[in-house]
Amino acid sequence: MPLVELRGLDDVVAQGRPAPPCIVVVFGATGDLNARKIAPALYNLAASGLLNPNTVVLGVARRDRTDEQFRDEMRGAIGEFSRSPLDRDLWNEFAQRWYYHVTHADRPLEYLALRHRMDELSRRHHAGASRLFYLAMTPDTFGPIARNLREAGLSESPSPESFVRVVVEKPFGRDLLTAHTLNEELLQGFHEKQIFRIDHYLGKETVQNLLVFRFANSIFEPLLNRHYVERVEISTLESTGMEGRRGPYYDRTGALRDMVQNHMLQLLSLIAMDVPTRMAGEPVRDEKLKVLRSLQPMNPHEVAASTIRGQYGPGPDMPAYRQEEGVARDSQTETYAALRLSIDNWRWAGVPFFLRTGKRLAQKASYITIVFRQEPIRLFYNMDCDLRGTNRLSIRITPNEGITLVCDAKVPGPRMLLRPVKLDFGYQTAFESASPEAYEHLLLDAITGEPTLFIRNDEVEAAWRFVDSIRSAWDTAGQPPLVGYSPLSWGPHQARSLLLDPYKDWQTP
Numbered sequence: 109m110p111l112v113e114l115r116g117l118d119d120v121v122a123q124g125r126p127a128p129p130c131i132v133v134v135f136g137a138t139g140d141l142n143a144r145k146i147a148p149a150l151y152n153l154a155a156s157g158l159l160n161p162n163t164v165v166l167g168v169a170r171r172d173r174t175d176e177q178f179r180d181e182m183r184g185a186i187g188e189f190s191r192s193p194l195d196r197d198l199w200n201e202f203a204q205r206w207y208y209h210v211t212h213a214d215r216p217l218e219y220l221a222l223r224h225r226m227d228e229l230s231r232r233h234h235a236g237a238s239r240l241f242y243l244a245m246t247p248d249t250f251g252p253i254a255r256n257l258r259e260a261g262l263s264e265s266p267s268p269e270s271f272v273r274v275v276v277e278k279p280f281g282r283d284l285l286t287a288h289t290l291n292e293e294l295l296q297g298f299h300e301k302q303i304f305r306i307d308h309y310l311g312k313e314t315v316q317n318l319l320v321f322r323f324a325n326s327i328f329e330p331l332l333n334r335h336y337v338e339r340v341e342i343s344t345l346e347s348t349g350m351e352g353r354r355g356p357y358y359d360r361t362g363a364l365r366d367m368v369q370n371h372m373l374q375l376l377s378l379i380a381m382d383v384p385t386r387m388a389g390e391p392v393r394d395e396k397l398k399v400l401r402s403l404q405p406m407n408p409h410e411v412a413a414s415t416i417r418g419q420y421g422p423g424p425d426m427p428a429y430r431q432e433e434g435v436a437r438d439s440q441t442e443t444y445a446a447l448r449l450s451i452d453n454w455r456w457a458g459v460p461f462f463l464r465t466g467k468r469l470a471q472k473a474s475y476i477t478i479v480f481r482q483e484p485i486r487l488f489y490n491m492d493c494d495l496r497g498t499n500r501l502s503i504r505i506t507p508n509e510g511i512t513l514v515c516d517a518k519v520p521g522p523r524m525l526l527r528p529v530k531l532d533f534g535y536q537t538a539f540e541s542a543s544p545e546a547y548e549h550l551l552l553d554a555i556t557g558e559p560t561l562f563i564r565n566d567e568v569e570a571a572w573r574f575v576d577s578i579r580s581a582w583d584t585a586g587q588p589p590l591v592g593y594s595p596l597s598w599g600p601h602q603a604r605s606l607l608l609d610p611y612k613d614w615q616t617p
């Protein structure tokens with residue numbers, strides 16, 4: 109019996125077990141997310157032989173399209189965005205099971221026609237009675253869609269062997285109240301077990317490897333606690349600004365809501381969680397939830413002392429954030445956020461966790477660094493040593509996915525000189541096959557009913573409860589003030605002060 113039993117893509121690949129047949133209904137089929145991520149992911153799953161050959165895809169939106177026009181558009185999107193080149197024969201065969209249907213999400217009567225269309229297509233292609241609804245739409249439509257699907261009899265499984273699931277995209281609310289309302293609205297149409305909330309970070313290979321790395325190796329886990337760890341840093345840095353049409357959305361959202369509440373707190377919960385009783389959806393999410401609930405909401409004084417918020421100014425040939433399209437000229441929205449927080453549980457009490465994220469920074473990179481405590485007695489002190497080396501474990505999520513352990517070694521020669529060296533594992537060199545895209549993993553998991561990598565209702569709300577305490581102090585007390593930073597830098601210099609030691613700085617990629 110293997111120690112780690114991960115179902116989903118790995119398991120399906122290993123066992124050659126195809127996904128069950130179903131109809132995948134993509135709401136928002138004419139939109140950007142479907143073109144960039146969902147359609148290419150479905151294509152790659154089919155190309156890898158992981159989709160059931162009877163799977164039907166039905167795109168839904170308001171714009172008029174014939175099936176042929178929709179297929180042409182999807183062929184173009186897959187050609188542009190797929191990780192593997194479009195194979196004409198494969199697509200021609202797969203495209204015969206792609207359809208389009210006009211439905212206004214807010215018009216209940218149109219769902220009856222949608223139901224007829226789904227039934228007819230499922231019968232024609234022997235796709236069975238299972239349905240996966242993917243809501244690639246703004247969250248204000250989730251409630252009406254859930255209600256209308258229920259009233260049209262589309263949200264319950266028609267037989268015990270079939271399933272009905274719904275995948276929803278971020279943003280999942282903009283605070284605890286809106287997230288709670290959204291959950292209530294979705295629950296009017298579906299049971300919690302049917303709802304798969306996506307955080308595409310969790311579909312990344314290296315993020316999933318965190319679970320394997322921690323719980324399938326006996327050498328690291330005993331060290332990951334307050335006895336051995338001095339601090340943990342989590343950085344998700346972006347070099348882009350407001351390219352495309354991002355400005356209006358981002359200016360209403362900011363770094364704290366856009367990155368910290370979801371991706372960063374998910375990474376935090378994965379690196380800090382206790383060992384689950386089993387490697388399955390509920391036990392893993394129970395442990396992640398405990399971490400999120402151990403984050404004490406901060407009062408305004410703590411927020412002023414433990415957070416930094418920044419906004420990028422102008423750079424050579426680069427507009428300042430406030431000059432970007434769709435951004436208010438006097439915007440107070442943060443494009444950078446850094447926090448020092450503590451996890452109040454027995455494993456981590458007293459260990460500071462540092463999180464930082466931002467736009468227009470020096471490099472695009474996501475990584476977690478665990479810095480270990482110094483050895484209790486420094487035997488090599490006062491020798492001619494370079495003592496800068498502290499043991500560090502660095503987990504690179506992107507780019508150059510892999511794990512590096514930094515430790516000290518003796519420099520060859522007659523003197524006792526020490527230098528830090530790296531023990532390095534790189535995904536690309538260790539495994540020859542290309543990693544699937546996050547959306548491929550997550551879509552297949554949704555079809556096979558594997559919920560581990562999706563966010564549960566209570567996790568979302570616990571994360572918002574913590575983030576709201578920061579947001580409300582920023583908004584009401586105005587502390588700490590919004591500070592500027594230069595594009596292509598590592599962010600505002602004030603962020604260093606969070607580390608509480610003038611000799612320390614954030615780990616760079």
Ligand SMILES: NC(=O)c1ccc[n+]([C@@H]2O[C@H](COP(=O)([O-])OP(=O)(O)OC[C@H]3O[C@@H](n4cnc5c(N)ncnc54)[C@H](OP(=O)(O)O)[C@@H]3O)[C@@H](O)[C@H]2O)c1
Pocket residue numbers: 135136137138139140141142144168169170171211212213214244245246247249277278279
């Ligand atoms: N794009 C990304 O990479 C990305 C990544 C993560 C999360 N998201 C989130 O995913 C959601 C969709 O993003 P997007 O970029 O794809 O947006 P988008 O390009 O604006 O597409 C929105 C889609 O929704 C459809 N739609 C809007 N109102 C509708 C209604 N009342 N009834 C039926 N269809 C309706 C639109 O089609 P018609 O106009 O034809 O009706 C279109 O297909 C957003 O919440 C976004 O924040 C997007």
